Amino acid sequence: MTRKYNFCAGPAALPESVLQRARDEMLDWQGKGLSVMEMSHRSPEFTDIARTAEADLRELLQVPEGYKVLFMQGGASSQFAMVPLNLLGQGGTANYIHTGIWAKKAIAEGRRYGDVHIAASAEDNGLTAVPLSSEIHLSDHAAYLHFTSNETIGGLRYAPTPEVPTSVPLVCDMSSDILSAPLDVSRYGVIYAGAQKNIGPAGITLAIIRDDLLDRFKPETPTMMQYKVFAENDSMYNTPPTFAWYLSGLVFKWLKEDIGGLEAMGALNQRKALKLYAAIDDSDFYTNPIQPAYRSIMNVPFRLADDRLDQCFLAEAEEAGLLNLKGHRSVGGMRASIYNAVPEAAVDALVSFMNDFERRHG
Numbered sequence: 591m592t593r594k595y596n597f598c599a600g601p602a603a604l605p606e607s608v609l610q611r612a613r614d615e616m617l618d619w620q621g622k623g624l625s626v627m628e629m630s631h632r633s634p635e636f637t638d639i640a641r642t643a644e645a646d647l648r649e650l651l652q653v654p655e656g657y658k659v660l661f662m663q664g665g666a667s668s669q670f671a672m673v674p675l676n677l678l679g680q681g682g683t684a685n686y687i688h689t690g691i692w693a694k695k696a697i698a699e700g701r702r703y704g705d706v707h708i709a710a711s712a713e714d715n716g717l718t719a720v721p722l723s724s725e726i727h728l729s730d731h732a733a734y735l736h737f738t739s740n741e742t743i744g745g746l747r748y749a750p751t752p753e754v755p756t757s758v759p760l761v762c763d764m765s766s767d768i769l770s771a772p773l774d775v776s777r778y779g780v781i782y783a784g785a786q787k788n789i790g791p792a793g794i795t796l797a798i799i800r801d802d803l804l805d806r807f808k809p810e811t812p813t814m815m816q817y818k819v820f821a822e823n824d825s826m827y828n829t830p831p832t833f834a835w836y837l838s839g840l841v842f843k844w845l846k847e848d849i850g851g852l853e854a855m856g857a858l859n860q861r862k863a864l865k866l867y868a869a870i871d872d873s874d875f876y877t878n879p880i881q882p883a884y885r886s887i888m889n890v891p892f893r894l895a896d897d898r899l900d901q902c903f904l905a906e907a908e909e910a911g912l913l914n915l916k917g918h919r920s921v922g923g924m925r926a927s928i929y930n931a932v933p934e935a936a937v938d939a940l941v942s943f944m945n946d947f948e949r950r951h952g
């Protein structure tokens with residue numbers, strides 16, 4: 591068996607040691623004679639798996655007192671609805687920053703549940719830079735300000751974090767860059783992320799919510815969409831996605847023990863991204879449109895000088911063991927997603943393939 595380098599945007603690469611451990615524990619978890627998939631979610635064994643995962647996540651992100659950590663389903667796309675449903679119950683206007691395709695989807699869903707105000711938009715910069723904090727204009731009675739920390743398709747990173755008055759909860763879709771570097775959770779009201787990039791397999795969704803926001807839901811909010819219901823039931827109001835939760839826990843252990851925490855992860859991710867952007871910038875053959883200060887550390891879109899070579903690039907890359915470099919169908923070109931579990935050696939292999947391809951076809 592040879593594992594190849596996987597640059598998929600999601601579901602994305604998982605750490606090899608995590609997959610090996612899951613394999614070793616598959617038939618008989620820690621001598622209990624059954625797999626995690628076959629356990630009651632209310633058994634002491636699974637309760638321990640779930641609580642350990644939460645504790646490790648809290649430690650990694652240094653989640654302060656006064657926040658709930660929720661393990662949910664429905665993906666980040668369900669959070670697009672859950673945010674307005676849970677935060678507009680006392681009225682007010684939903685404020686959003688538009689940065690690209692994912693922000694736009696969150697905005698569209700917000701409009702279904704209340705008044706939406708676009709407080710700032712990266713469209714003014716052709717989606718190549720995010721607005722400055724001075725360019726964010728909140729509405730009166732802003733119930734929250736939502737932004738997307740990393741546009742997975744555009745490759746646009748939100749930095750620095752928007753500055754807002756503390757009375758306005760900051761809500762962030764961190765699906766594609768959570769756990770990629772240290773984070774100051776205390777600045778946020780709600781953080782959410784689908785798992786299938788930096789957390790674990792698809793099927794589980796993480797939300798971190800400040801306690802004082804749990805009571806702002808609209809009365810018609812379905813039970814299974816209320817943060818409060820998840821908070822009061824330790825994310826087990828119904829049957830949670832147990833195996834995805836367990837695997838996410840293994841990823842958190844890997845981050846803590848093999849990588850050494852988010853400081854170390856952040857430094858490694860910076861190094862990987864800098865190498866890839868340098869390869870793009872040093873060539874006349876490859877281009878990335880994003881202004882350097884706002885380039886994603888996780889998703890690196892790039893185009894070839896001649897898009898008639900795209901198919902050839904992808905076929906040769908696959909032959910070289912470099913998988914899933916095709917850009918999102920809405921934008922074309924290439925995209926290398928270099929999440930936490932994509933090793934530096936994968937980036938090195940991609941850079942040398944790109945240089946070689948340019949020599950032969952450029």
Ligand code: PMP
Nearest residue numbers: 665666667692742763765766784
């Ligand atoms: N937000 C962002 C930033 C994403 O990258 C994605 C998925 N690629 C989503 C939301 C939607 O996530 P899901 O598929 O988990 O609903």
